[in-house]
Amino acid sequence: MGLRGIGFLLQCYLMLAAAMYFDLGEQEEKCIIEEIPEDMLVTGYFLLEPWDLKAYSHYPQLGVTVTVRDPNHEVLISKRYGKFSKFTFTAHASGQHYLCFQTNSTRFSVFAGEKLKLHLDVQVGEHSINPKTDKTKDNMETLENSLSHLIDQMMYIIRQQEYQREKEEVFRQIGEDTNSKVLWWAVVQTFILLSVGFWQMKRLKDFFIAKKLV
Numbered sequence: 001m002g003l004r005g006i007g008f009l010l011q012c013y014l015m016l017a018a019a020m021y022f023d024l025g026e027q028e029e030k031c032i033i034e035e036i037p038e039d040m041l042v043t044g045y046f047l048l049e050p051w052d053l054k055a056y057s058h059y060p061q062l063g064v065t066v067t068v069r070d071p072n073h074e075v076l077i078s079k080r081y082g083k084f085s086k087f088t089f090t091a092h093a094s095g096q097h098y099l100c101f102q103t104n105s106t107r108f109s110v111f112a113g114e115k116l117k118l119h120l121d122v123q124v125g126e127h128s129i130n131p132k133t134d135k136t137k138d139n140m141e142t143l144e145n146s147l148s149h150l151i152d153q154m155m156y157i158i159r160q161q162e163y164q165r166e167k168e169e170v171f172r173q174i175g176e177d178t179n180s181k182v183l184w185w186a187v188v189q190t191f192i193l194l195s196v197g198f199w200q201m202k203r204l205k206d207f208f209i210a211k212k213l214v
Contacts (some may be wrong), residue, residue, distance in 0.1 A: 023115040024048070029067075029102035032120070036091040037163035040125045040156065044099065047084045047119040064118065065102045071095030080104060094163045125156025 022030060034043060048064050068076040076089045076097075091097060101118055116146045 006120065020118055021119045023120050024101065024103045025115050026103060029100050030118075031100040032122075033096050033097050033098055034122060034124065035163075036097045036124055037159035038091055038092070038094040040091045041088065042090045042091065042097075042125075042160050043086060045086045045121045045123075046081075046101070048103070048116055049119075053152070061083075062116070063104045065104050067100040067102070069098040073098075094166060100165065101173055125152060125159060159179045 020032075024030060026123060036041070044066075046064060046066075063077070063080055064085075065080045066087050067078045068087075068089050070076055072090065076092075079087065081087065088134050099122065101120075102159075103116060120162050
């Protein structure tokens with residue numbers, strides 16, 4: 001592997017150092033679920049590689065098909081990418097979004113039984129500050145970039161709070177409906193028990209009268 005390839009891998013690892021990773025087999029699809037508020041921009045970075053990095057050069061055609069579905073299971077994006085790339089989409093509805101990844105390499109069958117490792121970093125509503133602006137002589141650009149980053153974070157927090165309030169309202173309504181049903185069920189049970197009791201007393205009275213015990 002040349003210096004360019006080593007530099008590329010180091011850049012990938014630095015970007016995905018705090019991200020998750022999981023195994024992917026040939027033509028295997030795996031999905032993760034993300035709770036995303038409405039109108040939030042989502043950016044995902046991924047790196048696909050074999051567990052044995054020495055075999056990296058044997059995978060020139062490695063690729064990943066990324067499919068994103070919203071809470072209504074409608075497809076937001078479905079696109080094929082290379083070994084290392086990023087994808088973006090905007091959530092049109094609040095709720096669970098399904099991010100699915102599938103390998104599509106035609107050379108993977110040569111290494112039968114070996115799985116690939118997919119590093120993944122998903123950022124919701126946040127955008128990292130461009131490091132180049134730290135080196136510029138124009139302090140205004142750096143300030144504007146930092147301010148934009150703070151605004152993005154504030155919007156993300158506001159959206160998250162609104163989404164949590166919506167979920168709390170739904171759960172509260174479910175709780176009230178459940179309590180109402182429990183109350184009515186208790187009333188129905190009491191009515192049934194009283195009805196059965198009166199019926200038993202009447203039957204017992206009729207039995208005593210028929211036997212001339214009273």
